[in-house]
Amino acid sequence: MLNTNEVYADVEYVSKVDEEAADPEDLKNAINSAPRGLDISDPTFLRGDFSNEGSSENMNSSKVIRKGTTDKTGILRVTHGFNQLGSIWSNIDKSNFLDISQDQSMSMWLYFGRPIDQSKPLEVGDGMAFVLQNAQDNPLAMNKWGGIKAISRFHGNPAPGETLGVWGADFDNANSIFNIPISQTAIPNSFAIEFDTFLNRLTLANDINGKGVSFDADLAFGRNDDGSMKYIQQIKGQHISMDYPDGPSYDDFDFDGPNDDATYVLGTGSGNIGTRAFFKMNHKNLEDNLNLTNSKWHHMTVKFDHSTSSLTYIFDDKDINGNMLNSNTTKTQKLKMSHFKLGDSNKLRWGFTGSTGRFSENNLIVFESIPSFVNADSSVSLKDTTKGNTIPGNDNKVNVGDELDFIYDLNYKNGSKEWSEILASMNLPKEVTFVNGTITYDNNPDYRENISSNEFKNGKVEHLLQKSLSNENNHAKIELHTTVNNQSEQIDIGKQHAHFASDNFIVDDDTPPFTITIPEMSLTTDPSGTINYKSMDLTPEKTPIKGTVRYSSGKNISPSNVTVHYSVNNKDYEGFKLSGSLSDKALFDLDILKTQLILGNNTVKIYAEDSFGKRTSPSLINIFIGGGLEFGTVSKDVAFDTVKGGYAGQLVPRKGEWQLEVVDGRIGKNSWTLQASASPLEKEVSGKPTGEVFKGEIVYKNIMGKILPLKNLTGIYTNSKDSDSKQTINVTNEWNSKLGMFLKVNDNNNTSGTYTGKITWSLIDGIGSNNT
Numbered sequence: 001m002l003n004t005n006e007v008y009a010d011v012e013y014v015s016k017v018d019e020e021a022a023d024p025e026d027l028k029n030a031i032n033s034a035p036r037g038l039d040i041s042d043p044t045f046l047r048g049d050f051s052n053e054g055s056s057e058n059m060n061s062s063k064v065i066r067k068g069t070t071d072k073t074g075i076l077r078v079t080h081g082f083n084q085l086g087s088i089w090s091n092i093d094k095s096n097f098l099d100i101s102q103d104q105s106m107s108m109w110l111y112f113g114r115p116i117d118q119s120k121p122l123e124v125g126d127g128m129a130f131v132l133q134n135a136q137d138n139p140l141a142m143n144k145w146g147g148i149k150a151i152s153r154f155h156g157n158p159a160p161g162e163t164l165g166v167w168g169a170d171f172d173n174a175n176s177i178f179n180i181p182i183s184q185t186a187i188p189n190s191f192a193i194e195f196d197t198f199l200n201r202l203t204l205a206n207d208i209n210g211k212g213v214s215f216d217a218d219l220a221f222g223r224n225d226d227g228s229m230k231y232i233q234q235i236k237g238q239h240i241s242m243d244y245p246d247g248p249s250y251d252d253f254d255f256d257g258p259n260d261d262a263t264y265v266l267g268t269g270s271g272n273i274g275t276r277a278f279f280k281m282n283h284k285n286l287e288d289n290l291n292l293t294n295s296k297w298h299h300m301t302v303k304f305d306h307s308t309s310s311l312t313y314i315f316d317d318k319d320i321n322g323n324m325l326n327s328n329t330t331k332t333q334k335l336k337m338s339h340f341k342l343g344d345s346n347k348l349r350w351g352f353t354g355s356t357g358r359f360s361e362n363n364l365i366v367f368e369s370i371p372s373f374v375n376a377d378s379s380v381s382l383k384d385t386t387k388g389n390t391i392p393g394n395d396n397k398v399n400v401g402d403e404l405d406f407i408y409d410l411n412y413k414n415g416s417k418e419w420s421e422i423l424a425s426m427n428l429p430k431e432v433t434f435v436n437g438t439i440t441y442d443n444n445p446d447y448r449e450n451i452s453s454n455e456f457k458n459g460k461v462e463h464l465l466q467k468s469l470s471n472e473n474n475h476a477k478i479e480l481h482t483t484v485n486n487q488s489e490q491i492d493i494g495k496q497h498a499h500f501a502s503d504n505f506i507v508d509d510d511t512p513p514f515t516i517t518i519p520e521m522s523l524t525t526d527p528s529g530t531i532n533y534k535s536m537d538l539t540p541e542k543t544p545i546k547g548t549v550r551y552s553s554g555k556n557i558s559p560s561n562v563t564v565h566y567s568v569n570n571k572d573y574e575g576f577k578l579s580g581s582l583s584d585k586a587l588f589d590l591d592i593l594k595t596q597l598i599l600g601n602n603t604v605k606i607y608a609e610d611s612f613g614k615r616t617s618p619s620l621i622n623i624f625i626g627g628g629l630e631f632g633t634v635s636k637d638v639a640f641d642t643v644k645g646g647y648a649g650q651l652v653p654r655k656g657e658w659q660l661e662v663v664d665g666r667i668g669k670n671s672w673t674l675q676a677s678a679s680p681l682e683k684e685v686s687g688k689p690t691g692e693v694f695k696g697e698i699v700y701k702n703i704m705g706k707i708l709p710l711k712n713l714t715g716i717y718t719n720s721k722d723s724d725s726k727q728t729i730n731v732t733n734e735w736n737s738k739l740g741m742f743l744k745v746n747d748n749n750n751t752s753g754t755y756t757g758k759i760t761w762s763l764i765d766g767i768g769s770n771n772t
Contacts, residue, residue: 021080022360023116026295030111030364031075034067035297035320037109037366039503040074043094044370045351046148048087053156062086062354072503078128078354078363085160086363089148089351090370095416097347097372098132100337102414104304104371106350107506112197112292113361124293124361125198127238128354129164130302130313131245133190134340135349142184150187151353152245159185162200162212165353166192167245168264170212170279182264182279186245187353189340191333193242193302193313197293197361199235203278205271211357214278219265233283238292240315241283242333249279285331287315293361296320304371309335322499322508374415374505376469380498381407382514386618392512399519400486401617404432406511408478408498412469417504420468424478425499426461431491431516432482434461441467442475447659448633450728451480466733467657483620484516491516523608523616524548532724534667535627536599542591543623549578549586549608549616559586561611568596568604592623599628600665600726624724625665629672629765632661632728638759640743646750651701652743660731662763667724674717674731675762676700676741678710681755694755695747703739713760718767 021027038044048060061084067073078086090096098104115124135146143153152163159169168182202213219233247263264279292298299318304311315329340348354363369376382391386402389395398404408426412419428434437451444467451463461480469476495510526546533539547564551557559578566573573596578586592604602623609615639655646652664670678698683690700708700716708714721727732740741759 019081021362022082023080023113023362026114026116027077027080027362029295030113030297030362031065031067033297033320034073034075034111034364034366035109035322036071036501036506037073037075037368038370038506039072040064040076040367043091044096044373045076045088045367046091048089048151048351048353049149050085050087050145050151050153050158052158059158060086062088073366076352076365076367078352078365079356079360080362082356082358082360083160084356084360085151085158085165085353086355087148087151087165087351087353088365089150090349092347092349095372096370098304098350099306099346099372099414100304100309100342100348101306101346102375103306104375105301105369105377106371107299107301107368109297109299109366109368110195111297111362111364111366112195112294113363114293114295116360121293122199123359125359126160126162126355126357127164127195127197127292127361128352128363128365129166129195130193130300130350131166131187131190131353132192132311132335132340132348132350133187134342135188135190136341138188141188142180143186143188146188147349150190152186154180154185159212160355161357162196162198162215163355164192164194164196165355166190167194167215167281168279170214170264171210173208173210173276173278182249183246188246190245191242191311191335191339192245192353193240193311195238195240195292197238198357198359199237201235203267203269205269205273205276207271208269208276208278214267215281216283217267217278217280219280219282220267233286235283235286235288237289239283239290240287240313240329240331241281241285242311242313242331243282243284244336244339285333287329287331290329297366309337311335318508321497323495323497324508324510368506370504372415373417374419375413376415376419376505376507377411377413378498378500378507378509379409379411380509380511381409382512383407391514396512397515397517398484399517399617400484400522401519401619402484403618403620404482404484406480406482406496408480408500408509410469410476410478410500412471412474414471418468418470419502419505421502422465422469422476423501424461424463424465425501426478426480427459427496427498428456428461428480428482429493429496430459431485431487431493433485435481435483437461437463437478437480439463439465439476439478441473441477443473444657447657451478452728453725466730484617487516487518490518518552519617520552520614521608521610521616522550522552523606523619525606525619525621528619528621530622530624532667533623533625536594536597536625539594539597539625541594543594545590545592545604545606545621547588547590547606547608547619549588550584551614554584556582556584557586557610558582562586562608563610564588564590564606564608566590566604566606568592569598569602571596597623597625599625600663624667624726626667626724628663628665628726629670629763630663630665631761631763632663632730633659634661634761635659643743643745643750645748646696646745647748648746650745651699651707652745653737654735654741658732658735658741660761662719662729662731664719664721664727664729669720669722670765671718671720671767673715673764673767674719675713675715675764676710677713677760677762679758679760681743681757683751683753683755685753689756692751692753695750696743696745698757698759699742699744701739701742705738707742707744710759713762715764720767
């Protein structure tokens, strides 16, 4: 008989939280290579709190590490040494939970370290687990702690090693009969997806040591015809599986197959010390023989379908650069919601546990999205506006010269927080030319957010969305307008990555692939590109354009079979047939009349088709006429926050969205000044003025902190540009809590009610009187 101290797991060997990392070089690599994630230093998550029986010392090895001084990414280090346990849990009181009444999605990056001795690849472990739980404090239970104190326990003490902090503790091995039901040592009311990096396959009595060494042993099922044992489950390597940690257990030979409800299967082993009992694990939805401990970050997406109560994970579905991958490592499990004993609640706590034993690994997590905060997704499509087809679709080909829109739909499904300050980073292939872009929002169809050409650099468009997405504003459509460049031959264009990130939600997407083809007919013009005129007065009555039409094959073309079509600013004009003798090209002359043009940018689109149905891609010519200085979109109805009582000198901030665009279409170096004046505010009742004037005024606070009265037109903003391109400035983009328009209260004796007034905006050509 073994000494009891040798077969019962005493957990004083669980190491201290702040010990040196067992593999500091790998830990440094993990931190330096960590992708961007959420800031988890606030109460969004709570570190698990567990200690030995009779002690108050928190034995949780987890710690939040900040990636850098400016990067808010919080890296959760779950374990970093030997014999450790770590956990982190969603803070339900701060609206972080899995809402079982809604479809939910969350994503994160996982890091499992490496073997310290690279020549011994099996000496690493033990891994981590993604856990859903509703564990409650129960002083009468064997594992009596719930909430953030939930952890695998044996005799009340935290149990490390193969438990991964969530499974039952297979530590009661002194006899062939278990005195402690293994399911009662696991986290109660739980479900787990395990990422097991170490195989625990020992089954001989002499090897069983009371610390859990057998979960990955082969599951026996009957015998072959020759009498030998037949196995239904033989774990080959690092693996992922999912099950209920507090689920039932069965005897090995009573086991009915891999789809049985058993979580644990009882086995016995013999040796010169007698017989010892142990438990194997019945791995459900097994993904086996994986390479987890490769010093790389692995992305995982978890989705919950509330209509079927199904949980799905997709592992390695994105690379470290954010590019989407076609992952085959994915499983779905229909959950028994009654198992969690939620009662009338729809809030399920989620989090991660992890452990190490006599071997170690750096277990780390970076969170990308939290389901109850922001539940959103994105989709991407392309639209060939020239041909009128959408990609993906029946025709995934575009022609040289086609106008091609890249369309990104951001959809906010539900959540307790806004998806705010979204930085959109969208790659474009070098085979297209970026023209401009627009963003529209469903809740304000009249509002258009412009993306200018100077936001395109190094093959990427980067733009910070001016509006947040929320339950009230749940959809944004980003459209990037491009033209397809000339190519010498057909070319296939692969996926282009898009990244939409904020401090509370991150999502990646890829554009669909497409093919650029060479049309059978081609059209070129002289001039091409952009034609600049400084003003309308200096624009000629006719702008001549010479054109050439050819067959791409080089065969002769009959001009009489060719018709040229053109439009100016999307207005179609009557086409005309060409004339001339059979040749390798057909020539034409086209005059664009001054009367067809407007101030600013004019787009001329020209294409040709023959009588056999062959058609060229359009040639685009921009005719830019300077001299335009005007207001763009200006908010008609604006407001300030409600004043409750108020006090003399109080500055009341703006409420809602203010927009004040100035469009400068002039060529060359030009400047302008914006002036503003504001009338007194008069009280209204039922929409009618009462004559009562608000004791206060609308003012402007400049960057120096000076408060400017606006009784008369006063300069508040100046701008200069030194390029020929059209420039649109939204003045309010620079306003913040200390700059811009405010309502100044001069007396605290204003009566309650609604007060209205008028702000007058005025533009001056040049640098005028400006007090900013």
